[in-house]
Amino acid sequence: MPILVLAGQCVRLGSPGRDRRLATIRLAGATPRQVVLIAAGETTIAALLGSIVGLGAYLLLRWALNRPGPDGVLPLPTDVLPAIPAFVVILLIVPVLAGLAAAFLLRKVIITPFGVVHRVRDHRPSLLPGVLIIAGVFSPLVIKPFGRWLGDQGVRVGPTVALIVVMLLILATILGVLLGTGWITFTTGRILHRFARRPGALLAGRQLMADPWSGSRTFAALLTAVIVGAGVYGYRSYLATQFSASAKANELAGNGLDSGYDTGFYLGTIGLINVAVEIGATIAAVGILMALAEGIVSRRRTYAALVAAGVPRRTLSAAIAWQTLTPLVPAVLVALVVGFSLVRTQGSSVTASGMGCAADAPSCVASTGVTLPVPVPVKDLALLGGGTLVMMILVVGVGLLFLRMSTDMAELRAG
DSSP: OHHHHHHHHHHHTTHHHHHHHHHHHHHTTOOHHHHHHHHHHHHHHHHHHHHHHHHHHHHHHHHHHOOOOTTSOOSSOOOOOOOHHHHHHHHHHHHHHHHHHHHHHTHHHHHOTTOOOOOOOOSOOOSHHHHHHHHHHHHHHHHHHHHHHHHHTTOOOOHHHHHHHHHHHHHHHHHHHHHHHHHHHHHHHHHHHHHOOSHHHHHHHHHHHHOTTHHHHHSHHHHHHHHHHHHHHHHHHHHHHHHHHHHHHHHHHTSOOOOSSOHHHHHHHHHHHHHHHHHHHHHHHHHHHHHHHHHHHHTHHHHHHHHHTTOOHHHHHHHHHHHHHTTHHHHHHHHHHHHHHHHHTTOSEEEEOOEEOOTTOSSOEEOOOEEEEOOOOHHHHHHHHHHHHHHHHHHHHHHTHHHHHHTOGGGGOOO
16 A cells, blocks of 8 residues: 555656646647546556566565575575466556556646646535544454354354454544544644744644645555554564463463464564564655655745745745644554554453363363453554654655755746
8 A cells, every 4th residue: 555655646746747748738639538548658657667677676686585594594584486477466556556546646637738627625524534443443342242142143253254344444444544634634733823823833734724635645655554553563462462371371380381382483473564564654755755745846836936025945844844744743643542452452461271281191171361461562652653753754854855946936937
């Protein structure tokens, strides 16, 4: 998902020049269908070339890393090579979706050859995202008793159906957080407009109130990575507690056994998932940088006119920083709470039983269970949220470099 969002942002990068070029083609007599094919075709070809380069880089790295050391261990688990159909699907899915995104995002030029569309949204964000979040987080508390009731009635629910239900709940929760960013953005804009005294914060507050839905589009991939990361840290805490409870139960039973699990394998696998989440968050941050740069470039005439009228560039920079970071702080907090709550519905404690085996007994008897509370990984969640905010501060700093180039007085020329 972060990769596809990044592809959509890249499609919009440099959109003012592309819009003018496609509008000129429309004025020259091209039909909307032809413009769609041009926009989608050039984007698809560029994305396909990028996918081919990425595939070549992957195969090169795999060849370099797939060499066991003297102990026969690979430096990275590169011994599994995907099948050829999987390569083909991965190679084509991003270009195809990028082409469809280009046709959708450039539809304004298709509607009118002048590339101008006036849209007014006079309604505030609804409470539906909150309903989705509540449904996703608290539904497992209802589903578990309902599943036991079905079992008492003789109705057996297979693991496939249970997995589908869990995935739908997670999807509903993620959509609730992403769509709820509009309400968070609108509320933070009202607070800024009400209590701010500096011009930059006042400008940011009015902009956030005018288009609160832009946050949902811009932060979608980043918040998804935060939700997944918080859920992974919560599951890691749950799994580690389960291992500890099993080991302690076996110790009390006097059999001298540990938890019975390869804890290093499972916790190491979760560590690899954390790495994937961090990579996804980094890709999402790059997508936000693309969106920020595109927004500054597309409003370059407005910014140049403000600077020409006497507005300092630092005021515009402060407005852009407030507009980007203010709604992100509460959105990241909500994403952390929701992601951890999805795993917390399994329970706040873990109970495990050990097996006591006497030396002269042919069988083993289960000992008294051990119950341990599942700790909240406050440190990991704080590092995830703090790292996300620090990364976004760096993104804003890099994006503001485009502001100086976009506020040049040459942008006010009519021809």
